[in-house]
Each structure stands twice: as C-alpha cells, then as structure tokens.
Amino acid sequence: MEKTLVVLAGPTGVGKTACGIELAGHFKTEIISADSRQIYRETTIGTAVPTPRELQLVRHHFIQTVSLKDPYHASRYEQEVLQLLGRLFHAHDIILMVGGSGLYIDAVCHGIDDLPATDPLLRARLLKQFESEGLGPLVTRLKELDPVSYERIDLKNHMRVIKALEVSMQSGRPYSGFLSASRKPRPFRVLRMALEMDRELLYRRINNRVDRMMEAGLLLEVQELLPCRELVPMKTVGYRELFRYLDGELTLDEAVDLIKRNTRKFARKQLTWFRKDDLYEWFQPGETGQMIRWIESGSVGKDR
Secondary structure, three states, X not given: OOOEEEEEEOOOOOOHHHHHHHHHHHHOOOEEEOOOOXXXXXXXXXXXXXXXXXXXXXXXXXXXXXXXXXXXXXXXXXXXXXXXXXXXXXXXXXXXXXXXXXXXXXXXXXXXXXXXXXXXXXXXXXXXXXXXXXXXXXXXXXHHHOHHHHHHOOOOOHHHHHHHHHHHHHHOOOHHHXXXXXXXXXXXXXXXXXXXXXXXXXXXHXXXXXXXXXXXXXXXXXXXXXXXXXXXXXXXXXXXXXXXXXXXXXXXXXXXXXXXXXXXXXXXXXXXXXHOOOOEEEEOOOOHHHHHXXXXXXXXXXXX
C-alpha cells in the first residue's frame, strides 16, 4: 500500500480528537497533532490537550513537547514532522494528522518557504506605532498589503499583525505568499478530510467546553502563567481574556463570555481557511464509517 498521510482538520470544538482516536484505532496507527498551541508543555486546560486516557489509547506526537519560551513556527514544524514521518512510515502505511492549525497542516502537505530575516528597526517602529495609535492603522495597512492574511489571522493579536506586516513590508511580498505557490514534492500521498456540523450546534459545543475548562481550573492555570503573559503563545483565546480579568479590566463573567465569543470567531476563521481548499472531503463527526471507507478507497486524484 502506498504510504499515506491522512489529515483530519476542522474548527475548534467539532470533535477532531475523539474522531481521530477512533480512526487511529481502526488503522492501528499513530497521530501527529497539528495544533500550534497544544505543542506547549506549560498549557493544558486552555488548549484542550487530549486527556491522559486519550493519550494512552493512541500514541500522539507534538503534544506538549516544547516550552512556551522556545520560539516555534510552521517551518520548524514542517521539518520535524517530515523527519518523524520518515520513521513512522517504516511501521505504518497510514499516519493520521489531526488538528485545526491550517498553516501547520499546509506546511507539511505542500511546504512553506523560509521567512526572511526580520529587521529589528522595522519591528521596533511597528511596535511603537501600536503603542501610540493602537491596532487600527496596522490592521488597515495589513489589509492593503496582504488581504489574505487580513482574512485569516487573529486581528486582535497585535504580535501576529505586526509579524505579517513586517514580512510583507520588508520582502515586498505578502506574508501569506510564503506558503509555497509551487508544492514541494512529498514521498507519500496526502488525503485530506475535515469535520463540520450545524453552526448553532458547534457554538453550543464551544460554549459548553469553555464552561468545562473553567470548572477544570483554567483560571488557576492562567494565574500560574502570569510570568509568561508577554510571550506570543499567551495571546491565545482563553488566556488573554483571563489576563484582562486579573488586571481588573473585566469581571470574571465578562471574561468568560468574551472567551466564548472569541472562540466562536476563531472557529469561523478556521472553517474559512479549510473551505478555501477544495482538496478537503467534508464529513460529520459521527460519520467514522464513511471516513474509513473513503480512506480505504484511496480517493484517487484527491492529492499527491
């Protein structure tokens, strides 16, 4: 059988973890996480890391493997996953990649270009503009230079906006364009699936999951991470809102409501990202049998 990487993508809260474990059990294989936040070892509750029981059922890779203080990016993920796949394919014909970080998935499936070295003076100038004028002018400039990134990234995360801007301004090329236009050859086949469900049901699942996170101790986790609050990974939904609560800017109820709202918004952005790629085959979370048949059929012509 041709070596195959099966991608299972979709928005946050849709049920990728449970579905991935069921598929991995059927194919007797392992899972590579494609979640740009679950990779950090200091975060657990706010990033919805799989439970110890779930991690026992199927071997997972790239779960809590690096520190928040260790700079991590999609091109490094690409290199490390390709090295791992070279080993895993010796034992398995099928490997699963499960997650919702579209940039990380695309980096592995068809490559990402190395980003240009950043100019410290340009970054300092953009940071100074942010401090004096706020995010508005930077977001407007990003929309002009890179409308694709404007649609895809979290526009409330000033570090992501500045990163996209500095690359676009310095290189003369949109930040989003550093996803290789010409796909890098891979020594394996790629099949892509994504999960979807009724929008209102997804929103209820998201709201309920935020409530469960709070009950599990998310606030305590955030308090313990206060010394790390300026690090880029801590700009993640669920952490930044509770930092504002600890600063006295929001009540706890307001912070929790804001986490729910921002998570729903993030889910919409994920759906937009994956739906722009016609290589994805879409399924409902409960359609595991159909997914297995689709994978076993080989789905000729989907991706190479």
